[in-house]
Amino acid sequence: MKRALISVSDKTGITAFAQSLSGLGFEILSTGGTKKALEEAGVPVTGVEEVTGFPEILEGRVKTLHPNIHGGLLAKRTPEHEQQIAAHGIKPIDLVCVNLYPFRETIAKADVTEEEAIENIDIGGPSMLRAAAKNFEYVTVVTDSGDYGKVIDEIKTHGDVTKDTKKALAAKVFRHTAAYDAMIADYMTTIVGEEAPENVTFTYELKQTLRYGENPHQKASFYINPLGSPFSIAHARQLHGKALSYNNIRDADAALQIVKDFKEPAAVAVKHMNPCGIGVGDSALEAYKKAYEADSKSIFGGIVAFNRPVDPETAKLLHEIFLEIVIAPSFADEAFDILASKKNIRLLTVPFTEAHKPEKIITSVEGGLLIQDQDTYTLDEAQVKTVTKREPTEQEWKALKLAWKVVKHVKSNAIVVTDTEKTLGIGAGQMNRVGAAEIALAQAGEKAKGAAMASDAFFPMDDTVEAAAKAGITAIIQPGGSIRDEDSIKKADEYGIAMVFTGIRHFKH
Numbered sequence: 001m002k003r004a005l006i007s008v009s010d011k012t013g014i015t016a017f018a019q020s021l022s023g024l025g026f027e028i029l030s031t032g033g034t035k036k037a038l039e040e041a042g043v044p045v046t047g048v049e050e051v052t053g054f055p056e057i058l059e060g061r062v063k064t065l066h067p068n069i070h071g072g073l074l075a076k077r078t079p080e081h082e083q084q085i086a087a088h089g090i091k092p093i094d095l096v097c098v099n100l101y102p103f104r105e106t107i108a109k110a111d112v113t114e115e116e117a118i119e120n121i122d123i124g125g126p127s128m129l130r131a132a133a134k135n136f137e138y139v140t141v142v143t144d145s146g147d148y149g150k151v152i153d154e155i156k157t158h159g160d161v162t163k164d165t166k167k168a169l170a171a172k173v174f175r176h177t178a179a180y181d182a183m184i185a186d187y188m189t190t191i192v193g194e195e196a197p198e199n200v201t202f203t204y205e206l207k208q209t210l211r212y213g214e215n216p217h218q219k220a221s222f223y224i225n226p227l228g229s230p231f232s233i234a235h236a237r238q239l240h241g242k243a244l245s246y247n248n249i250r251d252a253d254a255a256l257q258i259v260k261d262f263k264e265p266a267a268v269a270v271k272h273m274n275p276c277g278i279g280v281g282d283s284a285l286e287a288y289k290k291a292y293e294a295d296s297k298s299i300f301g302g303i304v305a306f307n308r309p310v311d312p313e314t315a316k317l318l319h320e321i322f323l324e325i326v327i328a329p330s331f332a333d334e335a336f337d338i339l340a341s342k343k344n345i346r347l348l349t350v351p352f353t354e355a356h357k358p359e360k361i362i363t364s365v366e367g368g369l370l371i372q373d374q375d376t377y378t379l380d381e382a383q384v385k386t387v388t389k390r391e392p393t394e395q396e397w398k399a400l401k402l403a404w405k406v407v408k409h410v411k412s413n414a415i416v417v418t419d420t421e422k423t424l425g426i427g428a429g430q431m432n433r434v435g436a437a438e439i440a441l442a443q444a445g446e447k448a449k450g451a452a453m454a455s456d457a458f459f460p461m462d463d464t465v466e467a468a469a470k471a472g473i474t475a476i477i478q479p480g481g482s483i484r485d486e487d488s489i490k491k492a493d494e495y496g497i498a499m500v501f502t503g504i505r506h507f508k509h
């Protein structure tokens with residue numbers, strides 16, 4: 001008689017599965033809670049303690065960790081192994097169905113204690129899963145209730161689960177136990193505060209296979225951190241429109257990261273990971289009008305993120321142009337109807353919460369990963385110092401603060417020109433700083449007169465100040481720290497520009 005060992009925390013679908021196995025001639029072996037559930041459903045079950053000859057001890061910490069179980073799981077069906085287990089009175093186990101203590105769900109609880117988390121580290125379950133998966137040649141191993149039906153069907157059709165399925169199920173089990181352990185490792189690493197552990201493992205879950213990657217000939221998938229913040233593109237709720245593409249996800253992430261930095265109502269338009277127009281105002285409507293005005297050409301086909309609910313008036317304006325995505329904390333019903341009248345536009349919501357804890361940034365390079373903190377620095381006015389003869393006026397200060405907030409999110413070398421309520425020119429991703437300035441100033445045109453300029457890193461020479469002055473810029477904010485700072489300061493003084501140093505750099509590569 002074939003034997004199946006069933007030990008599950010999540011009992012979804014288990015009685016039907018066990019019933020089918022029993023009907024197909026399997027003897028069912030089971031642990032405490034699972035045995036009880038199966039017995040209540042009328043499935044004949046043998047308790048594991050009858051197999052081990054040992055009771056469950058240490059509050060369930062030891063139930064299946066016994067040679068009578070693991071010998072039965074790991075024995076090859078070869079004469080040598082069969083003789084060995086028989087000599088010890090061990091019988092083979094042909095199928096294992098195990099799902100693990102809910103560690104992830106436990107640590108996701110806001111009030112979880114360390115003790116509770118530790119108790120939810122499953123030991124016996126992964127041991128059985130790994131033993132059965134190693135012996136996939138002979139043993140079927142199931143951990144996902146989604147596979148119960150397939151396993152039963154194959155046994156009914158072929159008398160056993162096919163070799164290919166056994167192998168595929170084993171691979172799935174190793175992925176599962178690896179992810180489970182990675183989550184435990186991450187939790188423990190955080191508890192002990194290890195900054196750069198000698199190994200790093202992550203658990204990410206498939207959210208979506210994408211139609212393609214950055215280009216149609218590149219394959220791509222989207223994996224998300226199951227414990228990630230809801231205030232993220234990974235956990236955004238899509239209310240309308242076609243599935244997000246690879247580029248959509250990255251652009252939407254960029255737009256969210258920017259709009260998160262604003263307390264006042266703001267609208268952020270993004271193209272190709274850079275902001276193309278940012279506006280602030282007293283309402284979403286006002287902010288959007290300014291973001292649109294900032295660059296009414298580039299916004300076409302872009303992504304717009306708001307940090308306030310989208311109202312019908314704003315929706316009407318958004319509806320006038322082609323946009324890929326609109327993201328906001330929410331959409332008023334009428335606003336949703338207006339926007340959703342276009343079939344393809346994606347409408348996403350994310351809960352804007354102050355409690356958001358920024359995740360680390362992980363970037364891949366060929367053969368490696370780079371991990372760093374997010375650039376969460378916000379301007380510390382006490383640290384900022386005016387280096388020129390002239391202090392910025394109140395109006396200039398307002399514009400400088402906006403420019404500095406924006407420049408952090410623009411690819412380096414970055415130069416941003418703003419007034420007090422919107423971007424006027426954005427020079428992004430240039431290989432020399434003055435080149436970025438020329439782009440930003442050309443875009444601002446006449447509006448550069450009396451405007452503010454921000455630079456993400458120091459000026460290596462005074463040419464950017466010169467270009468700014470000639471375009472009519474009256475205030476500049478930059479980190480400072482160049483050996484030629486004095487040249488830039490002198491140049492600013494020459495033109496009566498007020499320049500402040502932040503002492504902080506905002507490279508974004």
Ligand SMILES: NC(=O)c1ncn([C@@H]2O[C@H](COP(=O)(O)O)[C@@H](O)[C@H]2O)c1NC=O
Binds near residue numbers: 009032063099100121
């Ligand atoms: N300690 C053991 O020997 C052991 N054997 C199986 N388990 C787990 O116990 C759970 C099932 O327990 P029950 O059938 O009592 O509800 C499963 O999630 C299984 O993975 C164990 N528990 C944890 O390590």
